[in-house]
Amino acid sequence: CKVLAGGQSLVPLMNFRLARPGRLVDINGVESLGQIKVENGRLLLGAMVRHAQVERSNDIAARWPLLHDAIVWVGHAQIRNRGTVGGSVVHADPAAELPCALAALDAKFHVLSKRGPRVLRWDQIFVSEFTTSLAPDELLTAIEVPPRDPSTGVAFVEYARRHGDFALGGAAVSIALARNGACSDIAISLLSAGPRPVRAEEAERRLKGSQVDEAAIKQASAAAVQGLHPTSDLHGSSEYRVKLLQVMTERALTKAAERASRRAA
Numbered sequence: 001c002k003v004l005a006g007g008q009s010l011v012p013l014m015n016f017r018l019a020r021p022g023r024l025v026d027i028n029g030v031e032s033l034g035q036i037k038v039e040n041g042r043l044l045l046g047a048m049v050r051h052a053q054v055e056r057s058n059d060i061a062a063r064w065p066l067l068h069d070a071i072v073w074v075g076h077a078q079i080r081n082r083g084t085v086g087g088s089v090v091h092a093d094p095a096a097e098l099p100c101a102l103a104a105l106d107a108k109f110h111v112l113s114k115r116g117p118r119v120l121r122w123d124q125i126f127v128s129e130f131t132t133s134l135a136p137d138e139l140l141t142a143i144e145v146p147p148r149d150p151s152t153g154v155a156f157v158e159y160a161r162r163h164g165d166f167a168l169g170g171a172a173v174s175i176a177l178a179r180n181g182a183c184s185d186i187a188i189s190l191l192s193a194g195p196r197p198v199r200a201e202e203a204e205r206r207l208k209g210s211q212v213d214e215a216a217i218k219q220a221s222a223a224a225v226q227g228l229h230p231t232s233d234l235h236g237s238s239e240y241r242v243k244l245l246q247v248m249t250e251r252a253l254t255k256a257a258e259r260a261s262r263r264a265a
Helices: 010-015 051-056 058-063 065-071 077-082 085-091 097-104 201-207 214-224 238-264
Strands: 002-004 024-026 036-039 042-046 108-113 116-121 126-128 139-145 153-159 169-177 183-191
Touching: 002 010, 036 058, 051 065, 051 077, 051 085, 058 065, 065 097, 065 153, 065 169, 085 097, 085 139, 097 153, 097 169, 097 183, 153 238, 169 238, 183 201, 183 214, 183 238, 201 214, 214 238
Parallel strands: 002 024
Antiparallel strands: 036 042, 042 139, 108 116, 108 139, 153 169, 169 183
16 A cells, blocks of 8 residues: 655656555545644645745745755755655655755654654654655654744755755765854755665764864865765766765765854854
8 A cells, every 4th residue: 555645756666567555545635744844943845735835935045944945955846846845755765855845954753653653853754765764554743843043054965966966975064163263063964875864963073063164164075075985876876975975074064064153153
């Protein structure tokens, strides 16, 4: 049994006979799953919210700009018009932009079954390539994004051969700076770096409490890719992808730090 949301991942798999569900449950008629809410400063995205709704939301662009920055990289306009945020999460493609951004935002995921609801952290729901921890009878109902410090600077960068192609590498960064220029909070998430979104925890530790200058950014970017072994394929070797991820991290850190510096001034 498979759940049909936007169908932008499932339908192509069915066309190629890579997925052959015995039953298909269409949830497009469940209106409550298509709502965008803000409660107590938290953003709640229903699982059926389309990528295009996030892209067009001025409120999300202003208060959660990392989501907006990431969503514009998703496929093409036609895909964003149909594809859903919940579908992107449960498909669990390690090259997908939304899971990478949600990892940097420490998002939580609301899941429901006949046994009742439960809430999962990003590192609990993503298990491996195209695999989540959801049980067969569980449905993702909403994505919760915590409040954002207005002084935070964010950036999302990626590289693909053409816009809309699967990313060969990318990075999502959220950083807050104290008035003295030291990093007070930092999150770095890497795209296409492994079987699921990767938080660059060593790089985060190195930057937190330190002055964020060019040298610190270069050192943190090098630390971010230590120990990574992305899969080689016809688009690039593992070694190439590691170097690409380092460059993407450096660019994202530089851009986010510049934005945070303007906010802290």
